[in-house]
Amino acid sequence: MPAILEVDQLVKKYGDFEAVKGISFNVDEGEVFGLLGPNGAGKTQTISMLTGVIPPTSGTARIAGHDIRTEMNEAKKINGLVPQDLALYPTLSARANLNFFGRIYGLGGKDLKERVEDVLRIVALTERADEAVEKYSGGMKRRVNIAAGLLHHPRLLFLDEPTVGVDPQSRNHIFESVMRLNRERGMSIVYTSHYMEEVELLCNRVAIIDEGKIIALDTIKNLIALLGGGVIHVGLERVDDGLLERLSALPGVEEAVLMPQPAPPPLAEQEDPEVKEREPVTTTPIIKVVAVNSQQAIVNVIGFLNEQDITLTSLEILEPNLESVFLHLTGKKLRE
């Protein structure tokens, strides 16, 4: 499949702060590609650059061969954006909103009317299309938001966190719409989310993004395979010298590493009565054990620690999913 989107070393800086740190990836024609990462990871900034909302500081991208630095207007005709915000005019009806956004893309007359009806059908809002958007539920607003991005029949659609604040019924409807657009119309989709379930359900390939960098990019199956035979988080009262090496040498264990400790609050904050009242952050060390065989690894690790007289404070076996992959790669949870 030819790539409809080729991203090449894209950077966005605000003064000294680097929001996007030179990311590169390709999206194939007809692919649903996921950008998974926590809030503030740089997903929206990346999409904003690719859709021409903000200029990149350096690097570039090509959309169907059009360089976003030199041929952005051509690229804009090919892609569509469904922004994270409900980018709709609340006092206007859904139909008036869609008519307006259609005209912005140069549509008019019978063609515009037909396309508005078409997208209203896709998001199942034909019957309530003439009501003011402000009277809609959050989920219905999200569906109109998506419809507005489909009017000009984009070949590449950027969906930026399209399910934030949506009820389960509307969420399912959005998933169905995305799958149908991809399956029936061959639309390529870049789907950003911090909900790993959505990405797992919809996407062929996923780029995991954190702190402005892509830390992993592959199919979901291959990403989960990074967990090997499983990952176990073992909390200990102490970590003696040479403990990690000896754990790594146990049968069934591929690797044992010390997880980064959360930094204690600054001294000034520690004096704050509110901070003092909070439950103290645990500072007991946690060791991440990457297993070749998780059952064998658990038995051997617990037996070894008993022999060493080191008390376990916690034990967590990570499920084989993208959340665990993210935790495995960054030491952080997706929704932290």
Added chain:
Amino acid sequence: MSALSIALKDIQITLKDRGALIQLFLLPLLFIVAYSAVAAAFEAGDVDARIPLPVVDLDGGSEAQALLDALDMAGGVQVELIDEGEAQQKLEASEIARHLTIPEDFTEGILEGRTVTLRLISHPDANLESTEAVRLVVEGVAQDMALESQILASLQQMGEMQANAPPEYQEAFAAEKLISQAQSQFTQSRDRPLVTIAQSVPGQESEKEELPGTAEVAVPGFTVLFVFLTAQATARSIYDEKKLGSFRRLMAAPISKASLLAGKIVPNFITALIQVAVIFVFGVFGLGLLGFTPVKLGNDPLALVITILLIALCSSALGVVIAALARTESQISGLSTFLLWGLGTLGGSIIPYFILENMLGPIPRALPHYWANKALDDIMVRGMMLADVSLALIMLLGFTLVFFVVGLWRFDFD
């Protein structure tokens, strides 16, 4: 095309916003009615409505005193004696609008039956109607005085002649002859008055310069104030678009930044023009129905249209500046209040600019509202033509360009 679509959408949104409609179209009319009512109350005599008339008495004789007493009794003017030097100084400083000078030989001239001339000197900016009213009062009083003096002198002369005349000539002094003589004297005094009034305006720049009355400036003043207030609507509309996220969606569409901004400016421009039309229609027809003096639209419709277009454009440009400088909703409110009400007040939209100039000197001239008010007053109240208001229009155009440049330079599209 895209700009037009954005503009139409914004107009559609405005039409659904009752609060905005009240502020745009009803509030200016309420201000105008309230202001006109206050002005009418003043003009109706709740206060001393006599026109002040400083008088320089260089004669000091009995006839001069008789003239001063007669002027004071006549009503219409309030006589105040003043030194010649002080009068000149106050006139130059615009502290008085006019003064009357009684010449040194006034009493002597009247008594000898010579023609004497009173000088009425008015400021170039003095209200022409008021000056004309003063002239008519002085002329009437002076003519009565002169006529009385002439008839009395004539009758005295005839009495003396009758006393000294032989009996065969007594018929010449019969009653019908005396009446005929008095009538002839009366006609002569009208044709060749003993007292004439020389009117002059030192350093007059234009015969059309005329200070408008308080009520007359209400419609142009509030038109300027409220047209500039629509700048807030432009700023708020841009802010709302950014807050909603639709600005981001529009930025992702294949339209230029210029079209996007033009689309946000055009509705304000159109709204301002509709607002002016509503105010003027109300000023011409509505004020009369409410018992106030209807507004005049002047003698040059082209000048009026160009001025209105420029004021609306300047307001739109100011809206872009506010949108560019303000980051939050409260900043928009604060900046709008400061810029639009503050500049409107200092620029002569509420207190007439010619009064403000007396208090603040040239400060109001640094504000766009001043030039907008001056141009509208000149056209509507003083009946000036396009060429006469060219300076004000050039200044308005200058402000518009500066606002657009600053607005675009500071505008954050990200």
